[in-house]
Amino acid sequence: MHDYTHHHPHPNQPDEEDGPFTEYRLLEVALRELLIEKQVITQAELHKTYQMMDDRGPHNGARMVAKAWSDPAYLDLMRRDATAAAKSIGLEPTWLNLIALENTDAIHNVVVCTLCSCYPWPLLGLPPDWYKSRTYRSEVVRNPRKVLAEFGTNLPETTEVRVHDSSADMRYLVVPKRPEGSEGWSEEELAELVTRDSMIGVVPALAIEDL
Amino acid sequence: MVNKSLTDYRGVHDLGGLLCEPFVPDEHDYEPWEKRVHAVRELLATKGLLRVDELRRAVEGLGEEKYKRLSYYEQWVWAISQIMLERGIVTDAEIGARVETVHARLASHD
Numbered sequence: 001m002h003d004y005t006h007h008h009p010h011p012n013q014p015d016e017e018d019g020p021f022t023e024y025r026l027l028e029v030a031l032r033e034l035l036i037e038k039q040v041i042t043q044a045e046l047h048k049t050y051q052m053m054d055d056r057g058p059h060n061g062a063r064m065v066a067k068a069w070s071d072p073a074y075l076d077l078m079r080r081d082a083t084a085a086a087k088s089i090g091l092e093p094t095w096l097n098l099i100a101l102e103n104t105d106a107i108h109n110v111v112v113c114t115l116c117s118c119y120p121w122p123l124l125g126l127p128p129d130w131y132k133s134r135t136y137r138s139e140v141v142r143n144p145r146k147v148l149a150e151f152g153t154n155l156p157e158t159t160e161v162r163v164h165d166s167s168a169d170m171r172y173l174v175v176p177k178r179p180e181g182s183e184g185w186s187e188e189e190l191a192e193l194v195t196r197d198s199m200i201g202v203v204p205a206l207a208i209e210d211l
Numbered sequence: 212m213v214n215k216s217l218t219d220y221r222g223v224h225d226l227g228g229l230l231c232e233p234f235v236p237d238e239h240d241y242e243p244w245e246k247r248v249h250a251v252r253e254l255l256a257t258k259g260l261l262r263v264d265e266l267r268r269a270v271e272g273l274g275e276e277k278y279k280r281l282s283y284y285e286q287w288v289w290a291i292s293q294i295m296l297e298r299g300i301v302t303d304a305e306i307g308a309r310v311e312t313v314h315a316r317l318a319s320h321d
Contacts, residue, residue, distance in 0.1 A: 021317055024285035028244050029317075030309035031292050032251055034301050041254050049250040114227030116267060117283070126249065128238035132283050138231040147234050165227065168263050202236075 052092075053126070060091050061123035061173055062194035065205075066187040068100070069178045082173060092122045101164060102175045103201065108155055109162050110148065110201035111172045112140045118166035120173050124196055131200065141165065151202040174201035181208045223275045224267075245284040252291055261294055269293045 068075040078085040082098040101109035119127040140147045176198040193206045255261035269290030
């Protein structure tokens with residue numbers, strides 16, 4: 001009997017064991033085994049998918065932001081067609097329709113999916129729990145400044161806050177303001193300043209002294 | 212008008228703007244089983260066997276009690292199973308029997 005669960009951890013997964021086996025955890029194992037036995041999916045395909053998932057992460061979005069900060073032609077492309085901008089540097093936006101949102105002193109953009117969990121995951125990886133939480137989804141459209149304050153982001157009253165509600169077919173990537181003092185930095189150095197949360201729009205990019 | 216308009220209807224998943232308990236930015240590392248659910252969903256989608264709107268219909272059809280009680284990936288694994296049943300890829304009996312087998316096997320490891 002194959003045991004895909006306990007004794008053959010996938011190489012790309014954390015070492016810690018899963019929590020207790022609930023009804024739905026059992027369902028996960030049962031369904032996966034049945035799909036493999038019926039040759040609907042294969043174990044090799046699953047491993048390839050785990051690998052792809054691990055290759056996704058905020059480093060991808062950060063590359064786009066750093067390039068947009070550095071290269072006016074790339075920024076122009078991001079403004080016109082962010083999906084094409086991702087593809088042009090070899091990133092995997094697949095089916096994503098992507099819109100880039102630029103944060104400025106005048107306008108601060110923040111992203112949510114009120115209905116579920118839509119997120120530009122090829123560019124940012126899997127979303128944090130709070131992004132999927134009932135409270136974020138309820139509250140950020142009603143009182144975005146209060147939610148931003150929970151992240152330590154306190155914007156001046158003169159900054160307009162815009163909340164963007166993602167959908168299955170449309171995802172957003174925030175381009176945070178370029179940190180002061182980063183003039184002359186290379187794209188690789190700039191990318192270090194661009195965090196996941198800054199591309200969701202709940203915090204600014206790191207300050208240069210934070211590195 | 213006596214009847215409520217259609218726009219008064221809100222699905223259980225339609226949370227934008229509702230009053231709620233205070234927001235706290237929590238997160239945890241994804242557990243291996245959660246990543247496995249995610250990978251299975253993605254693979255089935257790639258093969259044209261699970262569309263995102265099907266998954267969402269199933270999740271949104273969980274009913275209020277389950278929608279609130281189940282964790283995110285518990286909702287997903289239930290929803291994926293529902294779609295696989297609907298598409299005739301697996302049967303209820305097969306899933307039921309396999310859950311029992313898995314349960315017995317894991318219990319014997321403890």
